[in-house]
Amino acid sequence: MRTGGKGVGGKGAGGKSAGAGPRRGGRPPAAGTPKGKRPSHDARRSARAVARPRPEREEAEIRTEPTRNPAPHHPVPRAAGPRKPVQQTDKPAARSAPTRKAPVSDAPTRAEVKAETAQVLATGVQQLVVTADENEMRIDRFLESRFPQLSFSHIQRIVRKGELRVNGKRADSKDRLEEGQTVRIPPLKLEPQEQRPRSLKADDDTLGFLRSITLYEDDDVIVLNKPAGLAVQGGSGTTRHVDQMLEVLTDKSGQKPRLVHRLDKDTAGCLVIAKSRFAAATLAKTFRSRSARKVYWALVAGVPRVRQGRVSTYLAREEAYDGDQRMAVAQHGDDGAMHAVTYYAVVETAAQKLAWLSLKPVTGRTHQLRAHAAHIGHPIVGDPKYFNIKNWELPGGIQNKLHLLARRIVLPHPRGKGTIDVSAPLPPHMRQSWNLLGFEDAPYDPIVDAPDE
Numbered sequence: 001m002r003t004g005g006k007g008v009g010g011k012g013a014g015g016k017s018a019g020a021g022p023r024r025g026g027r028p029p030a031a032g033t034p035k036g037k038r039p040s041h042d043a044r045r046s047a048r049a050v051a052r053p054r055p056e057r058e059e060a061e062i063r064t065e066p067t068r069n070p071a072p073h074h075p076v077p078r079a080a081g082p083r084k085p086v087q088q089t090d091k092p093a094a095r096s097a098p099t100r101k102a103p104v105s106d107a108p109t110r111a112e113v114k115a116e117t118a119q120v121l122a123t124g125v126q127q128l129v130v131t132a133d134e135n136e137m138r139i140d141r142f143l144e145s146r147f148p149q150l151s152f153s154h155i156q157r158i159v160r161k162g163e164l165r166v167n168g169k170r171a172d173s174k175d176r177l178e179e180g181q182t183v184r185i186p187p188l189k190l191e192p193q194e195q196r197p198r199s200l201k202a203d204d205d206t207l208g209f210l211r212s213i214t215l216y217e218d219d220d221v222i223v224l225n226k227p228a229g230l231a232v233q234g235g236s237g238t239t240r241h242v243d244q245m246l247e248v249l250t251d252k253s254g255q256k257p258r259l260v261h262r263l264d265k266d267t268a269g270c271l272v273i274a275k276s277r278f279a280a281a282t283l284a285k286t287f288r289s290r291s292a293r294k295v296y297w298a299l300v301a302g303v304p305r306v307r308q309g310r311v312s313t314y315l316a317r318e319e320a321y322d323g324d325q326r327m328a329v330a331q332h333g334d335d336g337a338m339h340a341v342t343y344y345a346v347v348e349t350a351a352q353k354l355a356w357l358s359l360k361p362v363t364g365r366t367h368q369l370r371a372h373a374a375h376i377g378h379p380i381v382g383d384p385k386y387f388n389i390k391n392w393e394l395p396g397g398i399q400n401k402l403h404l405l406a407r408r409i410v411l412p413h414p415r416g417k418g419t420i421d422v423s424a425p426l427p428p429h430m431r432q433s434w435n436l437l438g439f440e441d442a443p444y445d446p447i448v449d450a451p452d453e
Contacts (some may be wrong), residue, residue: 005381095366130181131377136281139164139183147188153235156325158186160317173337207248216422220279220414221272222249222257223422228268229402229430232259236421242271249275261287264367266382268427269296274414282414287364292411295447296359296369297347297426299403299433301389303355306448308345311372315340315365326385327367329375340365342372343450350403350437354381358407358447369404381433397436399429408445 023280105329134142143155143164158164159173163186166177177183199399216223224242228234231241243259250256258280260272286292316330316339330337341362348356355378359369373379374386381387381394381403394400426434426441434440 007199026418045237058251074295116364120126125187126184128185130177130179130183132179133277134177135179136176136284137325138173139166139171139177141173141175142183150188154188158188203248206245210245210249215424216420218417220275221283221420222275223409223420224270224271224273225424226263226271226406228266228427231265232262232271243284245271251275260284261364263406264370264402264404267404267406268430269424270409270422271406272409272411279414283411286411286414290362292409294361294406294410295408295445296361297405297407297430298357298359298369298373298382299398299430300355300357300373301353301381302378303349303352304344304346304357304376304378308450309343309376311340311342311344311376313340313372313375314338315368315371317366324385325366327365327371329371338365339363340368340372341453342369344372345446345450347442348412348437348439350439354437356434356437356439358445360447360450362451362453395436398433401429403430403433405430 127394128146129139130142134145137145139159140155143150156173159171162170164171165184166175168184169182213225213227214222215225228244231238233243234241246257246259255276258274258277260274260280260283262270263271272283274283283292314330314332314334315327316334316337318328319325319327332339343360343362345358346355347358357373357378359373361368363372370380370383370386374383374388379387379389381398382401384402385403405426406424408421410419410421412418413420425431
């Protein structure tokens with residue numbers, strides 16, 4: 001090493017430089033020391049100065065080791081203190097740059113949460129704390145997110161039986177959770193599901209089907225024209241449904257489109273899908289605040305005496321004799337009774353036997369339109385649960401399928417990009433009935449001007 005001038009080695013004996021030229025490797029001997037003789041005191045001191053480790057440099061190098069949360073754009077500062085001269089060589093030593101790591105978050109990932117909560121299936125009752133990301137999430141969707149193994153019918157069953165508690169109290173599946181609440185999960189003993197490899201052809205077919213029924217799509221929202229007979233979510237014996245089909249639309253970050261609301265299996269028409277968690281949260285608030293306007297078309301038995309009206313009742317869930325669920329008109333204060341409001345208008349009639357109704361639900365209760373139509377004495381044609389007119393004969397040429405269409409949806413864009421206004425065409429069985437009865441798609445829908453509350 002070069003140690004001339006005011007180098008680290010200082011001056012040798014007699015006030016001259018301790019080194020006379022460049023040397024490579026090892027500890028440099030004191031200059032002018034004959035071979036086999038003991039070097040002088042000054043020479044020994046000079047040699048020790050060259051070989052002595054420098055604590056300031058070592059400390060700085062130690063501090064450049066990666067930390068748990070290093071500053072993303074600022075190098076780690078060197079140790080404080082006076083800076084000493086640095087040894088120089090013909091080839092300067094390569095100085096290793098500090099290694100940086102991405103900031104580490106204390107919050108578990110979605111995959112980690114699922115893996116942890118999946119233990120509930122085997123270990124019995126556990127208490128789960130609602131995270132900030134799950135704030136204002138419905139209980140049934142909370143369970144769907146945490147336990148993808150659970151079917152929709154299983155979720156409804158444990159909630160209905162009171163096995164699931166929130167902060168120690170019974171809760172309904174539609175109740176909203178708040179951050180920090182504790183959800184008691186009962187033992188969930190399920191048979192392990194066999195993981196079958198996904199078929200690329202099946203995925204391509206599903207993707208093509210979803211594209212064929214898409215009415216509207218942008219970066220945040222998809223509106224599908226759901227066919228009658230296709231379930232929105234899985235249930236007992238249901239293996240093909242919209243929620244399962246949305247897996248093929250999962251993006252590169254692993255984010256799958258989410259359902260924002262539901263339609264009955266036999267109801268056709270506009271179904272809104274959110275493509276991101278932000279859009280899902282925003283649209284959920286839109287539906288909850290009743291800012292979304294929905295218009296349905298239905299073919300009902302008979303003709304209402306009042307051509308335009310308002311139906312306001314309380315609806316409560318009841319178990320049918322076959323174990324299937326249905327909604328019944330209830331009294332205020334009854335267990336599980338919820339207020340439901342629907343506006344309706346007669347568009348056209350056919351010989352006082354059938355009527356085309358335009359319906360506008362203000363609230364969004366399960367089976368609300370079907371229960372309200374039956375309540376006013378004009379059940380929807382083809383409704384297997386609520387058609388309550390005895391000895392009523394279906395006119396020839398009309399199929400015995402539910403004649404209910406989610407005709408139109410109008411709602412503000414989740415990112416403030418104007419208004420989304422989408423209409424769905426009549427499904428094949430309703431188109432057949434409309435043609436048979438001589439109904440034409442009206443350019444003006446009388447229900448549009450109905451109040452929103």
